[in-house]
Amino acid sequence: xxxxxxxxxxxxxxxEAHMTHRAKEALIESDSVIGYKTYMDxxxxxxxxxxxxxxxxxxxxxxAQEAVRQAENGSKVSVISxxxxxxxxxxGLVYEVLIEKGWKEEEGIGVExxxxxxxxxxxxxxxxxxxxxxxxxxxxxxxxTPWELIEKRVEAAAQADFVIALYNxxxxxxxxxxxxxxxILLKYRDPKTxxxxxxxxxxxxxxxxxxxxxxxxxxxxxxxxTVIIGNNSxxxxxxxxxxxxGYQRKxxxxxxxxxxxxxxxxxxxxxxxxMHGGKREKLVKKKPLIxxxxxxxxxxxxxxLSYIDGTTLTADARExxxxxxxxTSVFEFAVSPGVWQKSINASQLAxxxxxxxxxxxxxYTTSHYLRVSLETEEPQEIxxxxxxxxxxxxxxxxxxxxxxxxxxxxxxxxxxxxAEEIKERLGGLKVPKVLRIxxxxxGMACYGAVADDIGIVYRRGAFDLFLGAKAMGRxxxxxxxxxxxxxxxxxxDLIVNxxxxxxxxxxxxxxxxxxxxxxxxxxxxxYQEMFTPVEVNNPCE
Ligand code: SAH
Numbered sequence: 001x002x003x004x005x006x007x008x009x010x011x012x013x014x015x016e017a018h019m020t021h022r023a024k025e026a027l028i029e030s031d032s033v034i035g036y037k038t039y040m041d042x043x044x045x046x047x048x049x050x051x052x053x054x055x056x057x058x059x060x061x062x063x064a065q066e067a068v069r070q071a072e073n074g075s076k077v078s079v080i081s082x083x084x085x086x087x088x089x090x091x092g093l094v095y096e097v098l099i100e101k102g103w104k105e106e107e108g109i110g111v112e113x114x115x116x117x118x119x120x121x122x123x124x125x126x127x128x129x130x131x132x133x134x135x136x137x138x139x140x141x142x143x144x145t146p147w148e149l150i151e152k153r154v155e156a157a158a159q160a161d162f163v164i165a166l167y168n169x170x171x172x173x174x175x176x177x178x179x180x181x182x183x184i185l186l187k188y189r190d191p192k193t194x195x196x197x198x199x200x201x202x203x204x205x206x207x208x209x210x211x212x213x214x215x216x217x218x219x220x221x222x223x224x225x226t227v228i229i230g231n232n233s234x235x236x237x238x239x240x241x242x243x244x245x246g247y248q249r250k251x252x253x254x255x256x257x258x259x260x261x262x263x264x265x266x267x268x269x270x271x272x273x274x275m276h277g278g279k280r281e282k283l284v285k286k287k288p289l290i291x292x293x294x295x296x297x298x299x300x301x302x303x304x305l306s307y308i309d310g311t312t313l314t315a316d317a318r319e320x321x322x323x324x325x326x327x328t329s330v331f332e333f334a335v336s337p338g339v340w341q342k343s344i345n346a347s348q349l350a351x352x353x354x355x356x357x358x359x360x361x362x363x364y365t366t367s368h369y370l371r372v373s374l375e376t377e378e379p380q381e382i383x384x385x386x387x388x389x390x391x392x393x394x395x396x397x398x399x400x401x402x403x404x405x406x407x408x409x410x411x412x413x414x415x416x417x418x419a420e421e422i423k424e425r426l427g428g429l430k431v432p433k434v435l436r437i438x439x440x441x442x443g444m445a446c447y448g449a450v451a452d453d454i455g456i457v458y459r460r461g462a463f464d465l466f467l468g469a470k471a472m473g474r475x476x477x478x479x480x481x482x483x484x485x486x487x488x489x490x491x492x493d494l495i496v497n498x499x500x501x502x503x504x505x506x507x508x509x510x511x512x513x514x515x516x517x518x519x520x521x522x523x524x525x526x527y528q529e530m531f532t533p534v535e536v537n538n539p540c541e
Contacts, residue, residue, distance in 0.1 A: 004071030004109045007078045008094050010085040010116020014042050014203035018122060023114050026078050032070055034063050035080035042203070043080065064090060064097040071109040084118040088139050088167055120165040123198035123226040126208055128240030130196055130228050131163050140177040141168035147177070154181050158188040163234065163243055166227040178221060182213065185229060189213055194230040194241045197221060210241055331379040334369040334394040335386060339423040339439075340404040340416060351389045355382055367436060368403040371396055395428045398509075400499065402427045404439035405447035412441045415458035421492050422456075426499055432506035432515070436471075437495070450478040453512040454495065463491050467498070467525060468513035475531045480516075482525040498523050 007026035012018040024046060027033060032051035033040070040047070040054050055063050067079045081089030091113050098108065105111070124131045136157050142150060157164050164185075170178045185193075191214035199207040199222065209219045213229065221227060234243040335352065337344050352372075356362055360374030376382060383393045394401065402423040407413050419439040426437065438449030439456045449455035455466035455478075463486040466479030486494070501522055506515045520527045 002074045004074045005076045006067050006071045006094060006109060006111050007076070008085045008089075008091045008111070008113045009078050009080045010083055010089060010114060010118070011039070011043055011080055012083065012117040013119065013122035013201040014082065016043075016046070018117050018202050019043075020114065020116060023116060026112070026114055027080075029076055030078040031075045033078045033080060034067050034070075035078075036063075039080050039082055042082075060090065060093055061097070064093045067094060068097050068101070068109070081116070082119075083122070084116040086113060086115065087118050087137065088141075119167060119198075119201065119226040120228070122201040123165070123196070123228060126198055126201055126206070127196035127210065127228060128237075128242050130194070130230055130234055130241040130243050131165070132243040132245055133163060133231060133233075134161075135163035135165065137165045137167055139167040140170070140181060141174065142177065150177070151180065151184065154184045158185045161188075161231045163231045164229040166229070168223065169225055169227045170221045171223045178227070179217060182217060185213055189229070189232065193232070194234045194236055196228040196230075196241050197225055198228070199225045201226070210236065210239070329375065329377060329379075330373060331376050331382065332371065332373045332396050333379075333383070334365075334367075334371055334396050334401070335391045336369040336394070336403075337390070338392050339402055339419050339427075340407055340410075340441075342406045345390075348389050348391055351385065352391070355385065367401050369394065369401070398431055398434050400426045400429045400431055400435050400437060402437045402439065403447070403452075405441055405445075405449075407441040414461075415439075415441050415463075415488070418456075418458075418463075418488060418491055422495055425492065425496060429499065429503075431499070431503055431512075433509050433511045435499075435502070435512050451476075452479065454498065455479045456491070456495070460485075461488070462486055463488065465494070467522065468516040468527070468530070470511075470513045470531070475533075477530040480525075480528050480530050494523065 007030060009023045009026050011023050011027075012020070016024075027043060027046045030047075030050060032053060033043075033047045034053040034055070037054045040052060053063070053066055055066075063079060067077045070077045079085070079090045079094060081091070083089065085091040094111065098111070103109070118137075120131065120135065120137055136153075138150065138153050138157060139145070140150060154164075166178070166181065168174075169181075191212065193213040195211050195213050195216045197209040197211065197216065197219055199205065199220070203224075205224075207220075211219060216227070228241070230241060231243055234241060236242070337348070352362070352370075356372060356374055360372060363371040363373075365371050374382075386393050402419070404416075404419040404423075407416055410416075419441075422437060422439065435454070436452040437454045437456065438447065438452030439458075440447050440449040441458050443457060443459040445455075445457045449457055450466045451469045451471045453467075453469060455469060457464040457466070462484075464484045465482050465486060467482050469479035470476050502512060502515055505519060506512075510518070516522055516527050
């Protein structure tokens with residue numbers, strides 16, 4: 001006799017579009033389908049003409065046993081679960097029944113578990129992106145699990161700042177569990193923590209509520225609802241519940257959120273929260289994020305108190321009871337004494353040192369500015385204080401940096417206003433790739449403007465312009481001289497037009513010299529190859 005087979009099928013949230021191809025194949029291939037009545041109705045069009053075994057909700061063991069019996073008689077049987085069959089579904093139960101019978105895969109009936117989209121995923125997708133980070137599922141059903149254990153899991157998940165998906169949150173008879181869960185969560189999370197309630201995702205009666213921890217019980221929650229509780233970083237934006245991917249957001253001026261390059265992202269100092277504590281040393285004493293022992297004592301005391309006076313904890317008490325993992329923000333910016341000023345005075349240095357503090361960092365760069373990186377919630381305030389002290393504060397990232405020579409310490413000052421106007425109009429502007437405009441006040445061009453993306457040299461009352469230098473690499477070259485003796489009044493508009501063209505037609509991450517080469521013509525300047533390969537003789541040969 002042919003060996004039978006059991007497919008344990010997770011059919012997803014409910015509609016066919018969110019069911020996997022393999023799940024459909026299995027249903028079509030099966031001689032019979034076994035499942036809870038409601039589920040049968042959801043997949044009825046796929047199982048017409050098959051033997052159907054409908055059972056009630058609580059008859060799961062019977063369902064598994066019946067499936068095994070039929071498969072042993074040579075049938076192909078699908079046992080169906082909503083969502084994923086391996087999560088509060090039938091998969092484990094089928095194996096348990098088989099194990100009881102001494103089943104072994106090699107000689108026994110076939111078993112195939114077909115994964116499905118679980119409620120945590122389907123419901124999350126309808127809310128926005130609330131999961132994103134470490135998350136867990138907790139079923140509040142205490143039919144098969146002791147309440148004491150469920151409570152512990154809620155407490156642990158709340159404490160560890162998991163995003164939590166609550167399955168089986170409430171039924172006609174089980175109404176207190178969700179209230180108790182809210183009470184525990186409020187000990188560790190802000191009452192305003194976003195909470196999404198999704199009923200019957202991707203089914204006819206789908207209903208979505210976006211609320212918060214404090215108000216969640218004001219809305220209908222039932223057997224068909226999944227409750228998704230955000231972590232300490234989750235927020236609402238434009239009617240969507242969003243949990244950021246990491247714990248740190250990057251501020252730069254103008255460009256609110258700036259991604260670190262992969263190489264920077266992996267530097268220890270970019271991850272002060274990691275086990276290495278942001279330090280480079282190999283052996284760093286591990287700092288526990290939660291001091292468990294101390295926490296347990298204060299926690300228990302606070303909990304006891306809250307039982308006595310019937311109140312939940314205040315926000316302060318909550319923070320004391322458990323550390324709140326607030327999202328931190330790193331503010332990155334450039335400071336310089338000015339577009340041409342090169343000296344920095346003591347009070348400017350003192351203020352910078354004060355702002356940077358022990359934890360921030362200052363990098364000395366090749367671009368006439370110091371790059372500062374520090375954790376703060378107040379980037380605007382920091383900018384204000386620095387500017388008040390005479391610092392020029394600019395964004396970093398893919399923006400325009402304008403740097404000039406010191407005009408022989410201000411002695412050759414006739415072209416300074418043009419440098420300042422260019423800085424004023426273009427400094428910090430977003431471009432496809434970081435771009436340096438170099439400005440030199442005499443033909444010596446000793447600050448190297450001809451090696452910048454756009455080089456401007458003032459000579460005999462007029463300007464020479466160089467475009468598309470490549471300052472780095474083995475095929476480095478200066479900018480192409482595109483015009484000489486340009487009347488001063490035409491300079492700034494011309495530079496602005498060049499930048500406009502680059503911003504409009506440049507591809508993301510395309511350096512200016514590559515852009516010039518690709519488009520061949522910028523503001524009527526024809527591109528010419530500046531790098532001339534020469535034959536290199538190896539002295540040893
Ligand atoms: N195996 C299923 C879970 C079964 S437990 C899965 O992986 O999704 C039953 C609980 O799942 C319900 O109480 C509800 O919390 C959740 N659930 C299942 N399908 C859902 C849907 N379409 N919309 C919202 N919640 C759902």
